[in-house]
Amino acid sequence: MLAILGITTPIFLLIGVGYAARWSGIIQREQLQGVGVFVLYCALPALVIRALTQQPLEEILRLDYLIAYGLGSIVVFSAGLWLCYRLQRQPLNVSAMQALGMAAANSGFVGYPVAAMVIGSPAAVLLALNMLIENLLIIPAALILAEMGNQQGASLWQTVRQTAQNLARNPVLIGLSVGILIALTGLVIPGPVDKAIHMLADAAGPAALFVIGGSLFGLRGKGMARDVGQIVIGKLILHPLAVLVAFLLIPDIEPVYVAGALLFAAAPMISIYPLFGQRYGLAGVSATAMLVATVASFFTLSLMIAGMTLKGWLIM
Template sequence: MLEIAAIITPIFLLIGVGFMAMRLSILSYEQMQGVGRFVLYIALPALLIRAITQNPLEEVFNVTYLLAYGLGSLGVFGLALGYTVMLKKQPLTTGSISALGMSVSNSAFSGYPVAVMIIGPPAANFLALNMLIENLLIIPLALILAEAGSQAGRGVMKSLQKTLKQLAKNPILIGLFIGVLIAITDIHLPKPVTQAIDMLATAAGPAALFAIGGTLYGLKIRGVMGEVSQIVTGKLVIHPLGVLICMWLIADNDALLTAGALLFASAPMASIYPLLGQRYGMGNVAAGTLMAGTLMSFVTISVIVGLMTYFDVLA
C-alpha cells in the first residue's frame, strides 16, 4: 500500500499546488485559464505528435484497445442515458449530459499524468487512442442528443454540422492529424524541432495537474448531491468496470492494454464538463461533479492500482 501511495500522492500534490496557487491569489482566474490553454493547445498536441512519431503506427493505433475501450465507454453511456431518461423520467438533455459525465474521462489532464507514472511511455499511445474515442464518438454523440432534446427534436442536422465544425478546430485532433501525417510520410524533423516537441510534451502532465487544481478552487455543490453522487459513482466505479469487462472479452488478457484502459477509465470526468453542463442548464451539477469526482478519484484510483498490483496486471 505504501508503494501505491508513493505513486499516487505526487499526482494529487500537484493538484493541491494548483489549488493553493488560486487560494493564495498567486495566480488569477484568467492566468490559470492560460495554463489550461497552454496544456490544451500546445503541450498535449506536442505529446501526441511525439507518441505517434516515435512508434510504428500499428503499435499506436491498436484496434483491440480502440474497440474494447470504445465499446465499454459507449455501453456505460447507453446505460446511463437509459437509466436517466427511461427510469428517472428526466429530459433527454439531462440524460445526455449525465451520461457524458459518466463515460468520458479527463484523459488529458488526469488520466495521462497518472498512467505515465504507473505504466510509463505507453501511456502516451493510450492517450492518443482515448482522444479519438472521446472526441469523435462519445462527446459528439452526447452533444447531438442534448441539442436534439433542447430543441424538441428539431435542428438535429444543424447541431451535427456545428459539432463537426468544432471537431475540425479541436487542437487535440489537429495534433493527432499532424502526428499521423509525419509518420505516414516518414518525414524526419530537424533535431531542434524534435527537442522542442519533447520539452513541450514533458510539460503536459505536470501542467495539466496544476491546472486541474486551479479549476477546483471556488467550485461549490449547492443542493445537487443526489445528481452529483449518481454521476460520480457512474464515472469512478461503473465506467472502469464496463471497460474492464470489454477488455476481458476482447483484449485476450493483455495486461498492458488492460492496465492502460483501467487507469484512463478510472480518471474523473473531463475538465470541460462544467462548461457543457452550463450550456444545457446543468452548471451546478456538472461543477459539483467535477470537484467531487476529482477528490474521490484519489481513493478509487488507489484502490484500482492496488487491485491491479494484487492480480499482477502491473507485474
C-alpha cells in the same frame, strides 16, 4: 501500499498546489485559464504527436484496444442516458450531460499523468487512442443529443454539422491528424523541432494537474446529492468496470493495455465538463460532480492500482 501512495500522492499534491495557488491569490482565474490554453493548444497536441511518431503506426493504432475501450464507454454512456432520460424523466439535454460525465474520462489532465507514472511510456500511446474514442464518439454523441434537447426545431443534420465543425477545431484532434500524417508519410522531424515537441510534451502532465487543482477552487453545490452521486459512481466505478469487462472479451491483449485502459477510465470526467454543463442546464451539478470525483479518485485510483498489482498486471 506505500509504493502505490508514492505514485498517487505526488499527482494529487500537484492538484493541491493548483488549488492553493488560486485560494491564496497567487494566480487569478484569468491567469489559470492561460495555463489551461497552453496545455490544451500546445502541450497535449505535442504529446500526441510525439506518441504517434516514436514507433510504427501499426503498433500504435490498436484496433482491439479501440474496440474494447470504445465499447465500455458506449455501454456506460447508454446506461447513464437510459437511467436519466427514461427512468428519471429528466430532459434530454440534462440526461446527455449526465451520461457524458459518466463515460468521458479526463484522459489528458488526469488519466495521462497517472498512467505515465504507473505504466511509463505506453501511457502516451493510450492517451492518443483514448482521445479518438472521446473526441470522435462519446463527446459528439453527448453534444448532438444535448443540442437536440435544446433546439427542438433544429434538424439532426444541422446539429451534426455544427458539432463536426466544432470538433474540427479541436487542438488535440489536430495534433492527432498531424501525428498520423507524419507517421504515414515517414517525414523526418528536424532536430530542433523534435526537441521542442518533446519539451512541450513533458510539460503536459504537471501543468494539466495544476490547472485541474486551480479549477476546483470555488466550486460549490448543495441539494444535488442524487445527480452528483450517480454521475460520480458512474464515472469512477461503472466506467472502469465496463471497460474491464470489454477487455476481458478481447483475447490475447497485453496486460499493460488493460491496466492503462482502467487507469484512464478511472480518471474523473473531462475538465471542460462544467462548461458543457453550464451550457445545457447542469451548471451546479456538473461542477460539483467534477469536484467530488477528483477528490474521490485519489482513493479509487489507489485501490485500483493495488488491485492490479495483486492481479499481476502491474509490477510495483
